[in-house]
Amino acid sequence: MEWIRQKLDKFKEPFGKGKKLEKYAPAWNAIDTFLFTPNHTTQKGAHIRDAVDLKRVMMIVVIALIPALIFGMWNGGYQYLSQIQAEVGFWEALGHGASKIIPMIVVSYGVGLGIEFAFAIFRGHDINEGYLVTGLLIPMIMPIDIPLWMVALSVVFAVIIGKEAFGGTGMNILNPALTARAFAFFAYPTYMSGNKVWVSEASNIDAVSGETILGSLAAGHPVEYSFMDMFMGTIPGSLAETSTILILLGALLLVFTKVGSWRIILSGFIGAAVMAFIFNLLPAMGLEGNSLTNFPWYEHLIIGGLAFGIVFMATDPVSATQTIKGKWIYGFLIGFLAVMIRVFNPAYPEGIMLAILLMNVFAPVIDHYVIEGNVKRRKKRLSDVPVQIKTAV
């Protein structure tokens, strides 16, 4: 370890202050601090500090994503292979899925980190670690057959317009990963929706069908999958969004390490359940409803991207609300709106993406009113002070 450190220090020299490569120091620092947590000590304020830093936080999210990612690889292969052959081997399915996903991850990280490095050097600040998570999320919420250049273009849009334009990590209004997806969704709708994109090769081979559950519901087709299929995730959908159980496993890690807000996750599911339950009640109120409104509320929670969105996207602390009360409202409205969009708008079979983006925009407003409540309490306390004490002061 000492030996590596010495080599690094030697390599670092030309990046020092006033040296030839000073301009590129942010790029080198990113690599250096990735290998070694620096020897910086506290100079003002508290003399001791928590073990946590942004790198750790981001790595925890990446770890939380891995179960869903690996399942997504397997499921990507399984959905395709199970339609063209009788027996599907585990490794065969995983291999097929990996051959599709890994290039997407490579492109996403390559392009995204490239831009981040360029901006850091240009602006002369350190590289924030936010893209470690965004870069992994983007492929995970794309359809399996999306061309790589579209992934690249979406990443460029998300990082430059969605994030760097606002000042980089911590300053963005919209969740960057969802910005990437929304860009692809509106720019290339034929690659992002319909019933031919969700299963590998479905658009090339006629024998392969690739309708998602929400797609079938919207079209009025019968749903062929059981509750367990939906919960375990052996259904078509975006790459890693299908397995509710593994998403919940990730959620457990996020909540436990306090990286993801349990309030947003819980209230998100409650909001979705409430909205779906209201729709379920329509027949009882004498309204007919349709196959989407009559879809059982508890099954609404485990299909589509709802769970993935609530656990990994809505909890993004930068674009979410920051106050405790605000988190309850924000999460609830995301779930509520997601199901509402699903049911009411057949053009968007899944509503979670738009619901989160919409609430991202409204998050500062929610926070504003929560904080305003605190300010009012403080002002009221001042006006309640007895007069004699006021004059004494």
Next chain:
Amino acid sequence: MSKDIRIKRGLTLRLKGEAEKQIVNAPRSKTYAIKPTDFHTMIPKLVLKEGEKLLAGDVLFFSKYCEELKFTSPVSGTLLEIKRAEKRKIIEVIIESDPTDSYKNFGKMNAATADPDSVKSRILESGCGVFIRQRPYDVVADPSDIPKAIFISAVSTAPLAADIGFILKDKIAAFQEGIYALQKLTPGKVHLSVDKSSAEYLKNIKGAEIHNVSGPHPAGNVGVQIHKIDPVNQGERVWTVGAEDVTIIGNLFLTGEFHADRTIAVTGSEAKDQKYYRIKIGENSADLVGQVPDNVRLISGNVLTGDKLSNNQYIGFYHTSLTLIPEGNKYRMLGWMPFFYNNIHSNSRSSLSWLFPNKKYELNTNLNGEERALVVTGEMEEVLPMDIFPMQLLKACITGNIEKMENLGIYEVAPEDFALIDYVNTSKLEAQYLIRTGLDLMITEVG
């Protein structure tokens, strides 16, 4: 009648090197010093010249903008040196001490029966006025103000802090007298917070409203207690006094002399003799801990709020502990891996330290990461048990938005209340420093 204050949010850090419950007399320092820099915003005006003789209680300097506020010598001896920094700013007034102290006599007084004006002028002329600090702004109190209440915290919850209940045990008569004196300074109440589990001798103090405090740090911070008991509104002043400082004020009335006695806890994993020492204010650190090697950090105060000291520097005026912890100027390979390096405590459970809630940690001064944009939310609220939005307040301090700071409660906080936020926040933001800057801005703009 006593009331209960239960604090729920916060964090009690368990560190190695707690001081043994044993008080010994420290060797007498050759030199003592009062550091004007300990009194934030105060500009000293010197009274004596180098080489002049003085008694314990003689005025060394007074505040340029408030001449009533006098700073007196803790020991008798000779004024040795006035140390200055850039722009002739005075940083230390050093006194060469006599072998034994002789005291200036202010005359005895019965604080309980004396009239308020003479109590006040006695406190000021003896230099005891400096022990009284004010909220808002967390600076030495302006004697011309009339505070709506006076708060004393006899609760220690900070990591490795001196146990104030233990220190007060032998000084309870002086403490009581001090309370009587402080009672004369406010038309409102004197509030004394004690640990819920503390002994009867503290709960039986008369002349003050007793509050039983329980819960994790920062429950012992006087700011948190004020917030729970009677929060500071815009335009109001409350005063706070350190618990042991009350005994110094009490002693002034009992004996007629200024006895600047302080009991200090020498703590921390790198300290050799972790004990309590009887010292005079302004003692040289070298007399307690000798010369400290480079890989150890010497802190006057506790690990969250204290000041870094070099060898042979003097202990801070208000500090009740001296802490020695290892320096952390070492690289850590792949330090970003969560759930590795579990010997470092993590409130956000990014190490496995939560598995051992009773383990005592040996933490060093490494920053454990680099400064970043504010990303994670909710972690600050978890350690600030006040009805205040800490992140929003810090942002208002960064942008210098006075109206926002005011609305969000800047008058109710002091840097020390944000010390745990320094500790827990992921972005490695210097919260205490930012709050101090915010308060300084308020002083110049609002006053």
